[in-house]
Amino acid sequence: MVHRTTRRGLLKGGLATGAALAAAGGARAEGDPAILELQEWNQFLGEGVDARPYGFPSEFEAHVKRRNVEWLTADPVSSVNFTPLHELDGIITPNGLCFERHHAGIAEIDPAEHRLMINGLVETELVFTMQDLLRFPRENRVYFLECAANSGMEWRGAQLNGCQFTHGMIHNVMYTGVPLRYLLETAGLKTNAKWLLPEGADASGMTRSVPIEKAMDDCLVAFKMNGEALRPEQGYPVRLVVPGWEGNMWVKWLRRIEVGDEPWHHREETSKYTDLLENGTARRFTWEMDAKSVITNPSPQAPILHDKGHTVLTGVAWSGRGTIPRVDVTLDGGKNWHQARMDGPSLSKSMHRFYYEFDWDGSPLLLQSRAHDSTGYVQPTKNELRAFRGENSIYHNNGIQTWYVDEKGIAENVEVS
Amino acid sequence: MSKFPELAAVALAVALAGPAAAQSFDLGRPATEAEVAAWDIDIRPDGMGLPEGSGDVWTGEELYVDLCASCHGDFGEARGRWPVLAGGDGTLTDDRPVKTIGSYWPYLSTVWDYVHRAMPFGQAQMLTDDEVYAITAYLLYLNYIVEDDFTLSHENFTEVRLPNEENFFLDDRAEAELAAFSDEVCMTDCKDAVEITARAAVVDVTPDDAAARERREAAAAGADAGVTETDAAEEVVEAAAEEPAVDPQLVADGEKAFAKCRACHQVGEGAKNRSGPHLNGVIGRLAGSIEGFRYSRAFQEAHDEGLTWTEETLAEFLAKPRTYIKGTKMSFAGFRQDEDIDAVIAYLSTFE
Numbered sequence: 001m002v003h004r005t006t007r008r009g010l011l012k013g014g015l016a017t018g019a020a021l022a023a024a025g026g027a028r029a030e031g032d033p034a035i036l037e038l039q040e041w042n043q044f045l046g047e048g049v050d051a052r053p054y055g056f057p058s059e060f061e062a063h064v065k066r067r068n069v070e071w072l073t074a075d076p077v078s079s080v081n082f083t084p085l086h087e088l089d090g091i092i093t094p095n096g097l098c099f100e101r102h103h104a105g106i107a108e109i110d111p112a113e114h115r116l117m118i119n120g121l122v123e124t125e126l127v128f129t130m131q132d133l134l135r136f137p138r139e140n141r142v143y144f145l146e147c148a149a150n151s152g153m154e155w156r157g158a159q160l161n162g163c164q165f166t167h168g169m170i171h172n173v174m175y176t177g178v179p180l181r182y183l184l185e186t187a188g189l190k191t192n193a194k195w196l197l198p199e200g201a202d203a204s205g206m207t208r209s210v211p212i213e214k215a216m217d218d219c220l221v222a223f224k225m226n227g228e229a230l231r232p233e234q235g236y237p238v239r240l241v242v243p244g245w246e247g248n249m250w251v252k253w254l255r256r257i258e259v260g261d262e263p264w265h266h267r268e269e270t271s272k273y274t275d276l277l278e279n280g281t282a283r284r285f286t287w288e289m290d291a292k293s294v295i296t297n298p299s300p301q302a303p304i305l306h307d308k309g310h311t312v313l314t315g316v317a318w319s320g321r322g323t324i325p326r327v328d329v330t331l332d333g334g335k336n337w338h339q340a341r342m343d344g345p346s347l348s349k350s351m352h353r354f355y356y357e358f359d360w361d362g363s364p365l366l367l368q369s370r371a372h373d374s375t376g377y378v379q380p381t382k383n384e385l386r387a388f389r390g391e392n393s394i395y396h397n398n399g400i401q402t403w404y405v406d407e408k409g410i411a412e413n414v415e416v417s
Numbered sequence: 418m419s420k421f422p423e424l425a426a427v428a429l430a431v432a433l434a435g436p437a438a439a440q441s442f443d444l445g446r447p448a449t450e451a452e453v454a455a456w457d458i459d460i461r462p463d464g465m466g467l468p469e470g471s472g473d474v475w476t477g478e479e480l481y482v483d484l485c486a487s488c489h490g491d492f493g494e495a496r497g498r499w500p501v502l503a504g505g506d507g508t509l510t511d512d513r514p515v516k517t518i519g520s521y522w523p524y525l526s527t528v529w530d531y532v533h534r535a536m537p538f539g540q541a542q543m544l545t546d547d548e549v550y551a552i553t554a555y556l557l558y559l560n561y562i563v564e565d566d567f568t569l570s571h572e573n574f575t576e577v578r579l580p581n582e583e584n585f586f587l588d589d590r591a592e593a594e595l596a597a598f599s600d601e602v603c604m605t606d607c608k609d610a611v612e613i614t615a616r617a618a619v620v621d622v623t624p625d626d627a628a629a630r631e632r633r634e635a636a637a638a639g640a641d642a643g644v645t646e647t648d649a650a651e652e653v654v655e656a657a658a659e660e661p662a663v664d665p666q667l668v669a670d671g672e673k674a675f676a677k678c679r680a681c682h683q684v685g686e687g688a689k690n691r692s693g694p695h696l697n698g699v700i701g702r703l704a705g706s707i708e709g710f711r712y713s714r715a716f717q718e719a720h721d722e723g724l725t726w727t728e729e730t731l732a733e734f735l736a737k738p739r740t741y742i743k744g745t746k747m748s749f750a751g752f753r754q755d756e757d758i759d760a761v762i763a764y765l766s767t768f769e
Contacts, residue, residue, distance in 0.1 A: 157615040281586060282586075285587055404613060
């Protein structure tokens with residue numbers, strides 16, 4: 001594709017040609033000052049290797065951060081913030097940008113004082129120190145963690161302007177941890193062991209009931225994320241990883257796992273994290289996250305900043321049931337669809353990255369993406385979901401997202417017929 | 418437990434036997450009975466885990482008013498966006514369902530378990546078993562499930578059923594929805610017309626994002642956005658640098674110790690009343706004087722008597738709040754260390 005220089009491109013880049021020359025005056029006659037003038041970083045010494053023992057992003061990236069929606073909850077210590085998906089690329093979420101959801105604030109735990117207990121229907125009730133956990137064989141796996149309430153504010157219609165807010169209760173990192181079954185088999189499961197109750201060491205004492213089949217299949221007891229220790233807000237020193245299932249089950253600050261023969265029906269699986277349907281009944285134990293996708297650029301927080309011409313559309317897709325072999329993209333609100341280009345690793349229960357490059361003619365767009373997962377499931381529209389569930393489910397809203405992009409490149413969260 | 422002497426042997430065993438073979442490791446140590454008892458606090462609907470004890474509605478009301486009403490409201494109606502605990506009968510099919518213990522929760526054991534493990538908010542596990550029985554009894558009374566002479570105990574606990582128990586069912590998405598969501602998809606000429614039916618801009622509830630706003634303006638103006646939020650942040654830092662000298666280490670310690678207060682009290686720019694009043698300018702302020710905050714009767718009296726928060730009075734209050742102002746609804750039991758009190762007061766003195 002030929003890159004054509006345009007008037008807006010000139011102004012933004014500060015380039016000088018005959019046309020800009022007349023407007024900008026003689027100073028720019030010879031070219032771009034970013035090139036013509038000696039820059040300070042090009043002349044003076046920078047900081048040494050002792051200045052940044054733990055590195056942070058450039059000061060020019062200071063706007064790339066987690067944000068919360070103040071009106072959403074009563075208090076920030078029992079609340080959620082959102083991953084800035086529109087600022088990220090590839091599939092890995094940097095540790096400092098992984099969204100947070102706490103029910104009683106961040107527990108700050110000295111790993112030397114942390115213990116993991118396994119009790120209940122086991123041959124020997126056991127206590128592990130962090131040092132004990134490090135002596136089990138480890139696995140490294142990339143998984144997405146999505147809050148069941150991600151996009152929950154959108155059930156009644158388009159609410160929030162930005163994929164950070166509509167879809168940012170998700171992150172995708174590489175975990176290092178011990179398969180949970182090694183711990184359970186070391187304790188020795190009794191024959192009537194059917195359910196687990198992982199419990200957190202925070203001031204909410206977070207608990208969820210997990211069926212034994214899932215625990216023995218792919219759950220991890222993880223202590224590293226993206227190679228370094230878990231961040232305190234992600235459960236340091238150790239958390240449960242429950243691949244493909246709703247984030248609330250991934251108990252942080254994991255201190256105990258009870259083994260039982262029945263589920264416990266605790267607060268976060270009765271009062272919360274149950275899906276109320278239109279007829280007044282409610283689904284319980286809706287653990288798996290359905291296939292979902294969102295276009296991250298352009299989006300309301302990331303408008304198109306260039307004039308018409310070559311444009312990169314990108315986004316992410318994921319499924320709690322497997323991989324994402326395919327994502328479709330539409331520019332016209334669903335009249336015509338195009339297969340997007342998948343790029344980067346395709347891992348089960350991990351985020352996938354897609355791109356669609358096109359020549360924007362400068363006219364308004366209605367952008368949508370539609371994920372297909374490896375089981376054949378196709379992401380539904382929001383109205384298709386509402387037909388089954390009504391508008392009061394709160395959780396598990398995986399409907400197709402629409403962004404309206406106007407002729408200036410400004411994007412807005414909308415719904416379409 | 419079977420024991421493997423070396424991890425290599427284990428890895429080999431996994432490779433040969435496949436994932437189904439049980440793997441046991443000679444790691445960890447047996448838990449003592451006292452350790453399991455200290456941590457195993459969970460309760461199930463069938464009563465498993467319930468300790469012996471009892472509590473009546475009236476005792477529960479007293480505790481509730483002291484410890485719970487500041488967030489959940491005097492009658493479980495809730496303040497702000499804290500959870501509503503009572504009412505909402507028959508609203509589950511409404512546009513705005515009110516999901517409470519009486520209208521939605523399936524099991525009473527969930528109430529007992531959660532109050533016991535996590536309440537009062539920020540003071541978890543301070544209640545005795547009898548107090549949890551009493552508060553649970555009061556919550557049943559607020560939901561018209563028991564009369565005011567009711568006493569809840571481990572003996573009658575499982576006889577109490579919540580009204581909405583039968584209206585939950587296991588996840589059936591695979592049967593109910595999957596077929597509809599795995600059709601062949603249309604790729605071309607799928608619709609004749611597309612209309613915008615809803616716009617987030619009309620709702621206008623998105624938090625301000627300065628960087629995004631500047632980019633939108635830049636896109637609209639056709640010019641580049643150069644300013645980021647760092648400018649605003651730097652201004653705040655500069656302004657803070659001009660503050661008069663309070664021992665910065667003491668202030669930093671105070672900020673840490675203030676973690677115990679933060680669940681209910683805000684400080685700093687934009688601080689609002691939460692379950693406790695905001696604490697900007699608290700030093701030198703008349704007790705109980707923040708407009709719009711609903712103080713306990715005890716605090717209203719202290720206000721009328723002219724109690725002013727100085728470093729001295731605040732220190733006494735923070736050492737034993739409920740002794741200093743009998744009847745305060747602040748659930749905090751007090752700082753044990755004098756150093757923490759000094760530090761918190763130094764920290765609070767930095768907020769005008």
